[in-house]
Amino acid sequence: MTIRWTRIAPQIALTPAVAVTAVAFVGSILWTIYLSFTRSRRVPDYAIDWTEWSRQYDRLFQDAGWSTALWNLVTLGLGSALAIVFGFILAAMIDREKRGEALFRTVFLYPLAVSLIVTGVAWRWILNPTMGLEATLHRWGWEWVDFNWLAQGDTAMYAIILASIWQSSGFYMALMIAGLKSINSEIWSAARLDGVSLPRLYIEIIIPMMKFTFLTCAILLSLGVIKAYDIVLAMTNGGPGQSTWVPAYFVINALSQKQNLGYASAAAVMMLGITLLVFLPLVMLTAWQNGRREAR
Amino acid sequence: MTQLDVTEAAAGATVVRNQARVRRRKGLNGRSIAVLVFLTMCALFFCVPLYVVLTTSLKTMEEIRQGQIFALPETWTLEAWNFAWNDACSGITCEGLKVGFWNSVRILVPSLILSITLAMVTGYALALWEVKWAGTFLFLLFLCAFVPLQIIMFPLIAITRTMGVYGTIMGVAVVHSVMAMPVLTLIFRNFYKDIPREIMNAAIMDSGSFWKIFVEIILPMSGNILIVVLILQITNVWNDYLVGVTFGGFNTQPMTVNLANMVTVSTGTATYNVDMAAALLTAIPPLVIYFMVGKFFVAGITAGAIKG
Numbered sequence: 001m002t003i004r005w006t007r008i009a010p011q012i013a014l015t016p017a018v019a020v021t022a023v024a025f026v027g028s029i030l031w032t033i034y035l036s037f038t039r040s041r042r043v044p045d046y047a048i049d050w051t052e053w054s055r056q057y058d059r060l061f062q063d064a065g066w067s068t069a070l071w072n073l074v075t076l077g078l079g080s081a082l083a084i085v086f087g088f089i090l091a092a093m094i095d096r097e098k099r100g101e102a103l104f105r106t107v108f109l110y111p112l113a114v115s116l117i118v119t120g121v122a123w124r125w126i127l128n129p130t131m132g133l134e135a136t137l138h139r140w141g142w143e144w145v146d147f148n149w150l151a152q153g154d155t156a157m158y159a160i161i162l163a164s165i166w167q168s169s170g171f172y173m174a175l176m177i178a179g180l181k182s183i184n185s186e187i188w189s190a191a192r193l194d195g196v197s198l199p200r201l202y203i204e205i206i207i208p209m210m211k212f213t214f215l216t217c218a219i220l221l222s223l224g225v226i227k228a229y230d231i232v233l234a235m236t237n238g239g240p241g242q243s244t245w246v247p248a249y250f251v252i253n254a255l256s257q258k259q260n261l262g263y264a265s266a267a268a269v270m271m272l273g274i275t276l277l278v279f280l281p282l283v284m285l286t287a288w289q290n291g292r293r294e295a296r
Numbered sequence: 297m298t299q300l301d302v303t304e305a306a307a308g309a310t311v312v313r314n315q316a317r318v319r320r321r322k323g324l325n326g327r328s329i330a331v332l333v334f335l336t337m338c339a340l341f342f343c344v345p346l347y348v349v350l351t352t353s354l355k356t357m358e359e360i361r362q363g364q365i366f367a368l369p370e371t372w373t374l375e376a377w378n379f380a381w382n383d384a385c386s387g388i389t390c391e392g393l394k395v396g397f398w399n400s401v402r403i404l405v406p407s408l409i410l411s412i413t414l415a416m417v418t419g420y421a422l423a424l425w426e427v428k429w430a431g432t433f434l435f436l437l438f439l440c441a442f443v444p445l446q447i448i449m450f451p452l453i454a455i456t457r458t459m460g461v462y463g464t465i466m467g468v469a470v471v472h473s474v475m476a477m478p479v480l481t482l483i484f485r486n487f488y489k490d491i492p493r494e495i496m497n498a499a500i501m502d503s504g505s506f507w508k509i510f511v512e513i514i515l516p517m518s519g520n521i522l523i524v525v526l527i528l529q530i531t532n533v534w535n536d537y538l539v540g541v542t543f544g545g546f547n548t549q550p551m552t553v554n555l556a557n558m559v560t561v562s563t564g565t566a567t568y569n570v571d572m573a574a575a576l577l578t579a580i581p582p583l584v585i586y587f588m589v590g591k592f593f594v595a596g597i598t599a600g601a602i603k604g
Contacts (some may be wrong), residue, residue, distance in 0.1 A: 009425075011428075014422070016431070024451075028452070031451040104335050111345075115534070138363075239325070255450065275442060
């Protein structure tokens with residue numbers, strides 16, 4: 001009797017989690033994929049016209065807003081990648097120079113504790129052309145500076161990138177410090193004995209040793225960029241025009257403004273595709289690391 | 297033998313300590329100064345937004361219009377804070393941020409209880425009990441942890457609507473718990489799987505009951521991980537916007553949504569001091585947690601990021 005209970009009790013305990021996964025994740029994803037083939041507008045319409053099942057996708061690929069969103073996704077990804085570089089530089093410096101480590105870590109990481117809405121509100125105020133940073137610098141006599149990024153379509157994305165970097169650099173710094181700490185301390189003394197210069201030591205030895213930390217950071221960054229919605233909403237609300245649309249914004253916009261469920265679903269499925277594209281390397285990386293750990 | 301080991305270890309420790317002391321005594325050389333100067337400048341860059349937001353919130357609008365964003369307030373006033381908390385308009389209601397604050401608290405409590413209980417029990421069952429399909433399920437959870445909300449948004453709206461919780465505090469809390477379940481489960485599972493097999497075997501021999509072992513042995517061991525997850529989840533829920541705006545109803549929206557409405561849909565002239573005070577009010581709870589128990593916060597975000 002007891003033996004049987006040890007088998008059944010865990011299964012019962014797992015039922016809620018399995019149910020949530022099956023309904024809220026697997027079932028819902030399939031539901032959305034199904035909807036993307038239908039002509040649903042405001043309410044779901046479950047009839048599929050098989051002669052033109054791909055009409056939502058065809059429309060999507062012709063939509064200028066969607067291609068803007070994809071381009072902005074790439075721009076945001078590449079721009080935010082600076083946060084990884086910046087995070088690594090900060091981590092390397094903090095790790096070498098132990099003085100003030102706790103203080104610097106605390107300061108660089110605090111933006112992460114704050115909501116992206118707050119970050120967006122704060123940076124939008126700083127970039128305010130008539131009363132913000134630009135006005136102050138103009139008063140100081142630096143008439144040539146132009147920080148009115150948010151009002152222009154071709155620079156608004158940079159403002160979002162700037163705020164994202166401010167927000168997330170500390171996070172990558174924390175991951176990098178953990179990575180640096182796991183490096184064998186003998187390497188430092190060995191390098192000193194061999195007379196290897198510091199820049200060469202970092203470029204030729206430390207960075208290659210930390211390639212998995214970098215890869216993890218890059219994947220996490222990409223996944224974060226795909227989800228980026230709050231910061232866009234708070235800083236530009238997609239504007240000016242459609243110039244700062246990203247896929248996450250596009251889906252919400254199609255759902256709540258255009259009230260076009262089928263179209264939003266198609267865009268959401270594309271988002272899922274992009275997520276999977278980024279996600280596969282992560283799965284492979286984890287599998288590889290687990291394999292290595294077991295081999296040891 | 298053991299004696300020798302101990303003395304040797306002690307000697308080694310002294311050497312290490314001496315080396316450390318030598319290194320420290322070396323003092324500031326040029327490179328150290330350069331590094332410290334650079335780090336300090338970066339730290340200033342990170343602090344500038346907080347400084348600007350704080351000083352702006354303490355100024356009057358006349359002063360703000362002078363366009364001296366870095367200047368300290370001439371007349372310090374908490375008027376903007378008072379207005380943001382009590383009277384500022386968000387949408388058509390003008391009752392200030394306090395409405396959103398209390399909504400956020402009311403969302404936070406049930407979502408914490410729901411998500412942490414579910415994740416803890418699931419993690420425990422997956423880590424310490426023999427479940428044949430545990431591996432497959434863990435992999436599935438790993439995938440789910442990265443699904444953006446947009447992809448399951450409409451189905452979740454339809455489901456919560458059928459359940460009758462759409463637009464209520466409970467609805468927002470449930471969706472938060474669902475979205476957090478995969479990551480939190482993985483964190484708990486990774487913590488529990490390092491519990492020695494012998495402890496579990498002895499416990500099974502002793503009482504054998506799944507729940508008894510959980511309450512008497514596992515729960516008392518979970519203090520640290522519980523704090524880490526608690527902080528991770530508090531900041532996640534508090535800082536969320538999308539779940540709140542989608543699943544919250546007319547007067548059940550959390551503080552972030554309240555703030556965003558207040559800032560973007562302001563009628564008439566913009567009052568930046570009120571906006572900044574509102575932003576700070578929204579940021580204070582997570583910031584207080586961060587400055588008080590930063591260590592756990594860092595542990596939480598790195599665990600959530602890597603294991604998730």
